[in-house]
Amino acid sequence: MSTKPINEVVISMLADRGKPAEIDSNEAIFTSGLLDSLAATELMMALESEYGVDLADADFDISQLDTIAELETLVSAAA
């Protein structure tokens, strides 16, 4: 299965919600309110099912998923 880069996923989520698709890779996505918790849940499930990121640890620190840069780090570590 070919997966698109994680930044494109975030950008298409923004576009789906009528938000400007331009985003700095260090800009907060979720804590800023740019995307809501439903989007966050979608993203998390995609991280697990399509990018092989293991979020199973009940105490996983979720705050490291708030920017595209952080997401890219996470995805590349899982690849």
Place this chain on the structure above:
Amino acid sequence: MRKNFNIAVDFSEIARKNPEKLAIKAGKFEISFGDLAVLARKIASALQPNLNTKRVGILGSRSIPAYAGILGAAWAGATYVPLNMKWPAERLITLLNDLELDALIVDASGAKLLTPEVLEHAPELILRSDDAAEVPGSIAFSEIPGVAPETPAVLTEDELGYIVFTSGSTGMPKGVMVSCGSLKRYLDETEKWMGLTQADRIAEAHDITFDLSIHNMFLAWREGSSLHLMTALDMMAPQAFIRKHDITVWMSVPTIVNNMRRANKLSGGLLPTLRLSIFCGEPLAMPTVDAWASAAPNSTIENIYGPTECTVVCTRQRLTNPPLITPKRGILAIGQAYENFEIAICGEDGAPLPDGETGEIALASPQLSNGYFKAPEQTDKAFRMIDGKRWYYTGDLGYRDENGILHHMGRTDNQVKMKGNRIELEEVETHLRRVCNTELATVVAWPFIDGTPQGLVGFTTAKDKDEATIRKEMMATLPEYMVPSRILLRDEMPRNINDKIDRKALLAELNAPTMETPSAEPEKVLV
């Protein structure tokens, strides 16, 4: 007899007696009752000389500044009006015009929504949190020179505490006006079964525009418990949040639990710190209850029911062994009414039905709200005087069983509740028709899981626009959660016997196995 009904009074008393106590924690920030009182009093001092309509808007996320704004508005003697961050600019502008706010309070996220276009319709006085970007003409909290008295402004029980918006069938949301007296009566009844203490740590999973936030905030402020605000990111892993912050009290819509279940995040014994879990806003299906009861073995589970129009909550059912289930739906019953409520089950003619028969749930109580802001017709339709008593007709169907337990059986109208958001399908249709420039457009809720709608699907005969364009144009006037995830184009609409668009036929089409499935699966949503 209490003389000051200001909704900030309870908070002010805790702040005086126990100023060091943690009031709110949000991410890396936290604030004590004492410090939050000072911040609220500063905000109140900036508001007080400017009060005219006595309405103050709060545009913010789940943040300490937004809560300080709520408290400051109340402290000054104003009605606080939370404005939804998900509203598109056009809707925000319409409501700003209607509301005639004396002031607007914004946090960092709210300030971002104040485009020049929106600002033109905003009140002159704008207070912003210190971490917010500069907004022309606004005053940062720290720049406010004065501080209001230690005691909140004196209000009677009839004055408005807050206005919360909920979906309306006319195409615009309705503002439910709740008096200080109704909120006090609600809190008096609710604290009896919550048993909160200063040791409790309450998670806040919902926005300030949702009235579950009112429950958490004002009960915490009455008892001196701490509030732990969850960011959108924390919502991705609520179980991690509960564990990290030793949360003792949880309240949310069941969808959040179902998301955790779907992601395999709920294992037995995972959440030992919880002592009380409350579910509200959607039918509570038994598999959800069972999963939570196993994950939170030390927690009591309560299912509560209440329209915003009756001040947050009016019936309650504790999870018992065996559980009290609504047989036809496989959900927990909504239980028994608060002591200050009378419940009637009404037939189509409005006359009361005997126990066991299903009809519309009507509620009478001193806890009822004052009705809808600037919408007397809608108010008169929903709130009716019968033999000198004021009743609210909920639009919810239910029946009372032989033991006096109330069971919820769905809606009388085309209102649905998705993830706690109340949506009038007519409201969405109004926008779909306008965008498509045709009356031949309708919206259904679909698909259903455990009897709970998961999404909206629109149908239209419009020829000149494709699905993406229609959705994009709807997004300009509706919050994203109200825009159908799929718009299906049809040559014609099926009609029922009354020549109305036949929603049942459309639903049957969606349920047919050959139908191309607009899936609720996340990977498809992402594409």
